[in-house]
Amino acid sequence: xxxxxxxxxxxxxxxxxxxxxxxxxxxxxxxxxxxxxxxxxxxxxxxxxxxxxxxxxxxxxxxxxxxxxxxxxxxxxxxxxxxxxxxxxxxxxxxxxxxxxxxxxxxxxxxxxxxxxxxxxxxxxxxxxxxxxxxxxxxxxxxxxxxxxxxxxxxxxxxxxxxxxxxxxxxxxxxxxxxxxxxxxxxxxxxxxxxxxxxxxxxxxxxxxxxxxxxxxxxxxxxxxxxxxxxxxxxxxxxxxxxxxxxxxxxxxxxxxxxxxxxxxxxxxxxxxxxxxxxxxxxxxxxxxxxxxxxxxxxxxxxxxxxxxxxxxxxxxxxxxxxxxxxxxxxxxxxxxxxxxxxxxxxxxxxxxxxxxxxxxxxxxxxxxxxxxxxxxxxxxxxxxxxxxxxxxxxxxxxxxxxxxxxxxxxxxxxxxxxxxxxxxxxxxx
Amino acid sequence: xxxxxxxxxxxxxxxxxxxxxxxxxxxxxxxxxxxxxxxxxxxxxxxxxxxxxxxxxxxxxxxxxxxxxxxxxxxxxxxxxxxxxxxxxxxxxxxxxxxxxxxxxxxxxxxxxxxxxxxxxxxxxxxxxxxxxxxxxxxxxxxxxxxxxxxxxxxxxxxxxxxxxxxxxxxxxxxxxxxxxxxxxxxxxxxxxxxxxxxxxxxxxxxxxxxxxxxxxxxxxxxxxxxxxxxxxxxxxxxxxxxxxxxxxxxxxxxxxxxxxxxxxxxxxxxxxxxxxxxxxxxxxxxxxxxxxxxxxxxxxxxxxxxxxxxxxxxxxxxxxxxxxxxxxxxxxxxxxxxxxxxxxxxxxxxxxxxxxxxxxxxxxxxxxxxxxxxxxxxxxxxxxxxxxxxxxxxxxxxxxxxxxxxxxxxxxxxxxxxxxxxxx
Numbered sequence: 001x002x003x004x005x006x007x008x009x010x011x012x013x014x015x016x017x018x019x020x021x022x023x024x025x026x027x028x029x030x031x032x033x034x035x036x037x038x039x040x041x042x043x044x045x046x047x048x049x050x051x052x053x054x055x056x057x058x059x060x061x062x063x064x065x066x067x068x069x070x071x072x073x074x075x076x077x078x079x080x081x082x083x084x085x086x087x088x089x090x091x092x093x094x095x096x097x098x099x100x101x102x103x104x105x106x107x108x109x110x111x112x113x114x115x116x117x118x119x120x121x122x123x124x125x126x127x128x129x130x131x132x133x134x135x136x137x138x139x140x141x142x143x144x145x146x147x148x149x150x151x152x153x154x155x156x157x158x159x160x161x162x163x164x165x166x167x168x169x170x171x172x173x174x175x176x177x178x179x180x181x182x183x184x185x186x187x188x189x190x191x192x193x194x195x196x197x198x199x200x201x202x203x204x205x206x207x208x209x210x211x212x213x214x215x216x217x218x219x220x221x222x223x224x225x226x227x228x229x230x231x232x233x234x235x236x237x238x239x240x241x242x243x244x245x246x247x248x249x250x251x252x253x254x255x256x257x258x259x260x261x262x263x264x265x266x267x268x269x270x271x272x273x274x275x276x277x278x279x280x281x282x283x284x285x286x287x288x289x290x291x292x293x294x295x296x297x298x299x300x301x302x303x304x305x306x307x308x309x310x311x312x313x314x315x316x317x318x319x320x321x322x323x324x325x326x327x328x329x330x331x332x333x334x335x336x337x338x339x340x341x342x343x344x345x346x347x348x349x350x351x352x353x354x355x356x357x358x359x360x361x362x363x364x365x366x367x368x369x370x371x372x373x374x375x376x377x378x379x380x381x382x383x384x385x386x387x388x389x390x391x392x393x394x395x396x397x398x399x400x401x402x403x404x405x406x407x408x409x410x411x412x413x414x415x416x417x418x419x420x421x422x423x424x425x426x427x428x429x430x
Numbered sequence: 431x432x433x434x435x436x437x438x439x440x441x442x443x444x445x446x447x448x449x450x451x452x453x454x455x456x457x458x459x460x461x462x463x464x465x466x467x468x469x470x471x472x473x474x475x476x477x478x479x480x481x482x483x484x485x486x487x488x489x490x491x492x493x494x495x496x497x498x499x500x501x502x503x504x505x506x507x508x509x510x511x512x513x514x515x516x517x518x519x520x521x522x523x524x525x526x527x528x529x530x531x532x533x534x535x536x537x538x539x540x541x542x543x544x545x546x547x548x549x550x551x552x553x554x555x556x557x558x559x560x561x562x563x564x565x566x567x568x569x570x571x572x573x574x575x576x577x578x579x580x581x582x583x584x585x586x587x588x589x590x591x592x593x594x595x596x597x598x599x600x601x602x603x604x605x606x607x608x609x610x611x612x613x614x615x616x617x618x619x620x621x622x623x624x625x626x627x628x629x630x631x632x633x634x635x636x637x638x639x640x641x642x643x644x645x646x647x648x649x650x651x652x653x654x655x656x657x658x659x660x661x662x663x664x665x666x667x668x669x670x671x672x673x674x675x676x677x678x679x680x681x682x683x684x685x686x687x688x689x690x691x692x693x694x695x696x697x698x699x700x701x702x703x704x705x706x707x708x709x710x711x712x713x714x715x716x717x718x719x720x721x722x723x724x725x726x727x728x729x730x731x732x733x734x735x736x737x738x739x740x741x742x743x744x745x746x747x748x749x750x751x752x753x754x755x756x757x758x759x760x761x762x763x764x765x766x767x768x769x770x771x772x773x774x775x776x777x778x779x780x781x782x783x784x785x786x787x788x789x790x791x792x793x794x795x796x797x798x799x800x801x802x803x804x805x806x807x808x809x810x811x812x813x814x815x816x817x818x819x820x821x822x823x824x825x826x827x828x829x830x831x832x833x834x835x836x837x838x839x840x841x842x843x844x845x846x847x848x849x850x851x852x853x854x855x
Contacts, residue, residue: 042568043568043569043572044568044572045569045572046568046569046570046571046572046573046574047572047573048572048576072712072713100710101707101725105708109610111548111549111587111588111589112548112549112550112553112589114551114554119554119557119561120561120566122551122647123557123558123561123562127555127558127561127562128562129562130558130559130560130561130562130563130578131558131559132552132555132558134470134471134472134646134647134650135471135474137646137647137650138474138475138650144650144651144654146651146654146655149651149655150713150714152551153612153713153841154547154548154549154589154610154611154612155548155610155611155612155713155840155841155842155844156713156841156842158611158842159712159713159841159842159843160712160713162708162710162842162843163710163711163712163843165710166710167708167710168707168708168709168710168722168725169706169707169708170706170707170708171611171706171708171842171844172609172611172618172706173609173610173611174607174608174609174610175546175548175589175590175608175609175610176590176593176606176607176608177588177590183607187607187622190625190629193629194625194629196706196729211557211568211571211572212554212557215557215572215575215576215579215583216583216584217584218576219575219576219579219580219581219582219583219584220581220582220584220585277604277605277606277607277631278538278603278604278605278606279542279593279594279597279602279603279604279606280597280603281537281597281598281601281602281603282598283598284500284585284588284591284594284595284598285585293603296538296603296604300631413590414584414585414588414590414594415588415590415591415593415594416594416597416598417590417593417594417606417608
């Protein structure tokens with residue numbers, strides 16, 4: 001018996017490599033359309049990896065309008081502003097001057113962001129031959145830019161969004177690498193259950209598709225090098241998978257108390273029913289092969305939701321398309337689902353969108369909510385060759401019509417942070 | 431009814447020392463760690479002071495030398511402070527006394543909550559040699575960066591390194607969060623850890639804040655924005671002219687009172703409540719009327735179920751900038767009226783530790799309660815008449831009760847308040 005407060009998902013907004021709004025993104029994922037292509041945002045032709053999952057045709061000025069706001073926003077902040085706006089519009093409710101303090105904001109944000117062009121300015125002034133000399137900053141002609149400095153601060157996105165939307169309650173930013181978005185939603189769930197807010201705008205945003213971000217992942221050898229076949233480069237659970245594809249984007253969800261949502265006649269996509277959260281305590285880059293860590297997160301999340309593995313019909317897997325991660329993931333699912341493993345349809349939508357890093361968990365939460373609403377398990381695209389170690393019931397070929405009672409979304413981050421969220425069909429909620 | 435949450439371990443490292451007792455001794459004796467910057471030649475800089483951690487071998491902070499290559503300076507501080515808090519709690523020895531299956535449960539029910547500075551400009555400078563060599567030609571940069579950048583670059587700079595390495599080292603595998611919310615990251619880590627324990631998501635958790643802000647580019651921008659003093663932090667003083675950076679980490683071990691009592695642990699304090707409020711004012715601006723901190727304090731009082739009159743002392747954010755100290759005073763007045771309890775601030779002693787500032791202040795609020803003394807602010811010469819009357823002083827004061835309020839503020843209009851108690855034995 002789960003006596004905890006029920007929390008409803010009533011609004012969704014997304015900006016992703018497969019669509020600049022939630023509707024387009026969801027349609028692309030159902031169709032298995034890949035958003036992966038040769039990188040065009042900057043000249044990546046010299047990099048060992050030249051492909052990425054970029055947001056395409058995103059006209060920030062048209063979507064956001066306010067030029068002053070744009071000046072204060074990095075590329076990923078812009079995605080966030082658009083996705084958050086869409087989520088609030090979709091929910092049909094937004095903070096006002098009188099209830100802004102009852103709105104919370106929980107976000108999974110990327111690493112400290114310094115735009116490459118801004119980094120070049122500092123390099124030219126302080127390190128013309130490569131070695132940093134701080135006194136270069138003091139030269140009278142150094143073009144100090146206080147706005148660029150503010151944009152680079154770790155909670156700049158949080159500051160920008162709370163200000164823009166007038167959110168004055170509990171506000172936090174979390175960063176647990178690739179688990180950030182999931183952890184942000186888990187935090188939002190707790191903030192609502194504790195009564196610290198009546199509404200929370202929760203999600204994630206990130207863009208590491210820039211020269212330093214791409215370099216960082218290339219150095220780790222974590223990325224697929226299928227430069228000549230970008231569309232199939234991300235193929236989670238396929239035996240020939242060879243790394244993930246770096247993506248970018250944002251997703252936001254509006255969360256509110258179930259009874260209040262019902263009372264105002266809001267459409268409810270799903271119940272955000274449970275959160276589980278663990279540390280693998282294994283290695284910084286590797287996932288434990290036996291699934292230890294993710295197992296605890298999944299079990300906690302199910303217990304938190306008051307559900308058993310039997311009721312899980314869909315799993316949106318972390319499935320990055322790296323060799324070890326996908327295997328560890330399957331080992332964990334096997335342990336948690338037991339005899340019910342074969343009944344749950346499993347897919348990784350990273351097969352189309354690539355890996356949105358700090359935004360991944362938030363985007364995948366939105367996907368779970370949409371999957372429940374429409375009764376469709378989206379396809380695990382670009383899969384051809386089975387890996388016997390990934391023996392789960394994958395959604396192959398095309399998306400699968402399926403009434404989903406409960407969906408589970410996993411996010412596993414570098415460093416071993418594991419987040420698991422459980423979503424429940426609103427028709428099944430008493 | 432919430433289960434009672436207690437503190438059973440404390441850890442701290444900053445310019446003022448490597449041990450909680452030593453730092454406290456400096457605070458009550460009026461010693462400040464603010465001095466000339468030594469990490470680069472700042473002789474020509476308009477601001478050349480900070481409270482640096484100097485003369486400390488990295489192996490004193492983290493013994494495992496192999497790990498030094500995998501993490502950055504801020505992580506060394508964080509791992510050290512977290513280890514101190516865990517060690518003091520006696521939980522590691524307690525775990526050794528448990529049966530194997532109880533150890534598994536112990537680990538799964540032990541959480542880690544980190545407040546991380548989130549990153550430094552300096553980490554990006556690792557790309558400068560490749561950028562200089564390629565002279566703005568991105569294609570060439572893409573072909574050559576791997577010759578000069580450490581393959582582990584990303585891992586060294588992950589904001590959640592402390593979270594993960596505390597977990598790996600001590601096998602704490604339970605509920606966790608890494609909060610990157612500028613100055614309030616550390617205090618929010620405490621608040622989230624306490625909330626997780628209250629909700630039964632974990633039985634114990636270490637909360638740690640860590641940051642290493644003293645670098646040229648950060649100092650440069652803060653100074654240009656008028657946020658830094660060239661000399662020292664004069665909280666609430668008529669002549670206050672900004673803040674001064676510090677660096678380091680602080681940590682607290684939290685447990686349910688039931689667990690702590692069952693294993694006869696020494697209880698160092700009790701968590702009573704927390705509140706969090708944003709002013710929605712953008713990165714830099716604060717509201718002059720103190721709306722955000724006032725709401726955070728009221729939320730914390732409500733969470734703790736106590737009245738303003740029960741608060742015995744206030745450790746204010748007191749960062750020494752004209753706008754922050756003035757609006758913080760407004761907030762205190764809005765909650766406590768004309769009769770606030772004795773107020774102090776500690777930043778004059780160890781600088782402004784950014785992501786650590788609130789959790790470090792919490793550690794020394796507990797020390798102040800234990801020693802029944804509200805340390806003075808020695809840099810306070812003349813109280814700003816615009817803030818008077820205000821119970822702040824260069825001389826020590828006496829707490830009105832065994833309860834302390836800690837106020838923490840950060841970029842983005844963030845405000846967090848914590849209430850803690852040290853039971854009068």
